[in-house]
Amino acid sequence: MAAIAELRTLVQPTTLAHERVLPVLPPLDAVLPHDGLALGSTIRVDECTSLSLALVAAASQAGSWVAAVGTADIGWAAAADLGLDLGRVLVVPRVGSAEWAGVVAALVDSVSVVMVRPGRPVGERDARRLSARARERGTVLLLDAAARSWPIEPDVVIEAVGSWSGLGEGHGRLRERRLDVSISGRRAAARRRSVELWLPAADGTMRPTSPMSQPFPLGPAG
Amino acid sequence: MSVRTLAVWCRDWPVVALDAPVGEPVAVVRANRVVATSASARVAGVSVGLRRREAQRRCPEVRVVERDEDREARVFERIAAALGDITPRLEAVVPGRCAFPTRGPSRYFGGDEALAGRVGALVGGLLAERDGCGVGIADGGFAATLAAGRSLQRAGSPPVVVAAGQSGAFVAPFPVGVLSDPGPLPAEMVGVLGRLGLRHLGDLAAIPRADLLGRFGRDGTLAHHLANGDDEGPGRLADPPADLDQVAELDPPAERVEQVAFVAKALADRLVGELGGRGLACTHLVVRIETTSHDGDGVVERCWRDDGALSATAIAQRVRWQLDGWLSRPARARGGAARRIVLHPEQVVTAKGHQHGFWGGRSAEDERARRGVARVQGILGADAVLVPERRGGRGPREQVRLVPVDAAGSVVEPAVAHAPWPGRVPRPHPGSVWPDPIPVELTDVGGETVGVSGRGVLSGHPAKLSIDRRCRLEVVGWAGPWIVEERWWDPTGSRRRARLQVQVADGAAYLVALEAGGWWLEAGYD
Structure with a gap:
């Protein structure tokens, strides 16, 4: 077995850093560094659950497992509409503070994306240890959290401001939300980028607000 | 295809093993209940399952003996040794019952009938009563055991030989109870079968196997195989030999996971080596860690199952996870160190090899996730991962x-x-759904709580949503109410609710519901 594992690493084509990413649904992919979720990176999404779910949907479709820790209140119906494969989701809804770091570490070792919502501020030592572990294992650590609960700076920070439409004074229904997403962070994400999208659109999926906001390939005219 | 098997069943083995004189009434008890009786005690009305006191009342001269399984096994060794002259492949099932494949011996002795007669005479000769043992031959060990039991019921215990291919028809009229005794299935499951109206194995065999799998899992499949007179099924499930248990004493007792894990790895290597030598792989492993702690019985025990057989590393890892779970409790609560580790393979199958995807494809991802699940379960308990x-x-x-x-x-x-569910909350679905709704207040411009009339009309325009005292949000838009009346026919489960979507000034939107006179925050569109 060990020999095969070694052989496997030898014959695999060399991967460049930007190839080591998990796919992300358009149009979010275009604004993320390396066009996806870089393996081993720590990403913080500031209190927008559906954006967190939209980020991991494509990876889950491609066969990656997603674990969610401390998230008893995720709307999984919305997640399924966004394209998440519910068959590859593990949820640990409630964890005591004593076991929290151990559980997250165990999941970082074993699934591709760990969504974490710390109920209380995480100690700096735990935070550093977990993000180092994620980097080493190539696991994406997705912090669905407020800035104050994670003491160290993540690789990518995603903020969003949205406004709903469709609801009147006693008529209509929530139809869609226009979400202004801006992405910043360190290194490759240092340049602030932003995109506008419908999240969720009327059918529960994610769409660009206009076709023009999506980057189109430059080719010979005509 | 089942292996044609001969089964030997000695009547009342716990009694026979005592070497009691023929005719003496004897009852063997365990935990104050009769588990076996001699023929004369049976005649006097002592039956299996009675309390000791009741047995003595029915038959005052009965000799009551505490069960001694070691002795039973020791005495049965005599019979096993004698059968060793006939076959090299004897499988002792339990003391008192054994089985072996007939293929070679049957040809040597001139057919199944001749072989059965010879075995019957040989074993009968060793017993005090010549007709004290039943011999049966059928396809598969389970059907053969039933045939041996049938042979015991007949006068003089003539061997029962079921023709090849007829095992299904032979077992069909037996009651389902035989699946747990002498069969391997749990008695609770067999009880459920009975309550479902399945009285005979034939009824069970008529059900599609997929349905049984869906309802009972692997046990269901096994039951179906057995009811068809076929016990190959999902791998041959045999009680592994007891000498496979691996035990390590830790002296001095180990307080750190690493120390125990180190010993456990060596134990696991030895266990896998032993199993491999016999062509077996372990699917159910009981890891037992005895500790110096005085609270409870000081034992941390858990059964680990794995469909792809457990490797040495996997076993060592599981020991470690189990210990992690124990050690992560506060030191005062656990109060002790590990002093002994036992690895007990509870179920083994014939090793068929377990192949991973060569390129580390999907199966490796799933395997990794499954290991993660086991590990988190080790820390938080089996129901923590959903x-x-x-x-x-x-x-x-x-x-x-x-x-x-x-x-x-x-x-x-x-x-x-995917049914239509009239009255469901329309798409898009909310991103957050609180498992326990949060009580809120929804008031109109005048500060009165908004009500919903029986005809589904709001009593006023919602103006303020107060989640708690500090958090009062101004309502800028709303829709509804959507009235849902569910399970109105059920006096305890019926619910009547009115749902409202509200949008507040800071752009957030919520789903609130009026139920039992109060408003509840059900979900957030975030």
Whole structure:
């Protein structure tokens, strides 16, 4: 077995850093560094659950497992509409503070994306240890959290401001939300980028607000 | 295809093993209940399952003996040794019963009938009563055991030989109870079969196997195989030889996981080596860690199962996880160190090899995730890891439920999940759904709580949503109410609710519901 594992690493084509990413649904992919979720990176999404779910949907479709820790209140119906494969989701809804770091570490070792919502501020030592572990294992650590609960700076920070439409004074229904997403962070994400999208659109999926906001390939005219 | 098997069944083995004089009434008891009786005690009315006191009342001269399984096994060794002259492949099932494949011996002795007669005479000769042993031949060990039992019931215990290919028809009229005794299945499951109206093995065999698998899991499949007179089924399930247990004493007792894990790795290597030498692989492993702690019995025990057989590393890892779970309790609560580790393979199968995807494809990802699940379960308990499953429902909380990972896939009904559900909350679905709704206040411009009339009309325009005293949000838009009356025919389960979507000044939107006179925050569109 060990020999095969070694052989496997030898014959695999060399991967460049930007190839080591998990796919992300358009149009979010275009604004993320390396066009996806870089393996081993720590990403913080500031209190927008559906954006967190939209980020991991494509990876889950491609066969990656997603674990969610401390998230008893995720709307999984919305997640399924966004394209998440519910068959590859593990949820640990409630964890005591004593076991929290151990559980997250165990999941970082074993699934591709760990969504974490710390109920209380995480100690700096735990935070550093977990993000180092994620980097080493190539696991994406997705912090669905407020800035104050994670003491160290993540690789990518995603903020969003949205406004709903469709609801009147006693008529209509929530139809869609226009979400202004801006992405910043360190290194490759240092340049602030932003995109506008419908999240969720009327059918529960994610769409660009206009076709023009999506980057189109430059080719010979005509 | 089942292996043609000969089974030997000695009547009342716990009694016979005592070497009591023929005719003496004897009752063997365990935990104050009679587990076996001699023929004369039976005649006097002493039956299996009676309390000791009741047995003595019915037959005052009965000799009551505490059960001694070691002695039973020791005495049975005599018979096993004698059968060793006939076959090299004897499988002792339990003391008093054994079986072996007939292929070679049958040809040598001139057919099944001749072989059965010879075995009957040989074993009968060793026993005090010549007709004290039944011999049966059939396809598969289970059918052969039933044939041996049938042989015991007949006068003089003539061997019962079931013709090749007829095992299914032979076992069909037996009651389902034989699946747990002498069969290998849990008695609770067999009880359920009986309550479902399945009285005979034939009834069970008529059910599609997939349905049994869906209802009872692997045990269901095994039951179906047995009811068809076929016991190959999902791998040959045999009680592993007891000498496979691996034990390590830790002296001085180990307080750190690393120390124990180090010993456990060596133990696991030895266990896998032993199993490999016999061509077996372990699917159910009991890891038992005895500790110096005085609270409870000081034993941490857990059964680990794995469909792809457990490797040495996997076993060592599981010991470690189990210990992690124990050590992560506060030191005062656990109060002790590990002093002894026992690895007990509870179920083994013939090793067939377990192949991973060569390129580290999908199966490796799933395997890794499964290991993660086992590890988290080791820390938090088996019910801590959940998976979302689609169910039908109107509200966001009912549409997808979280179920323990071990129970996943057992109850989902996709047809219901995609049924129309009139009155359901329209798409898009909310991103956050609170498992326990939060009480809120929804008031109109005058500060009065908004009500909903029986005809579905709001008493006023919602103006303020107060989640708690500090958080009062101005309502800028709303829609509804959507009245849902569910299970009105059920006096305890009926619910009447009015749902409202509200949008507040800072752009957020919520789903609130009026139920039992109060407003509840059900979900947030974030």
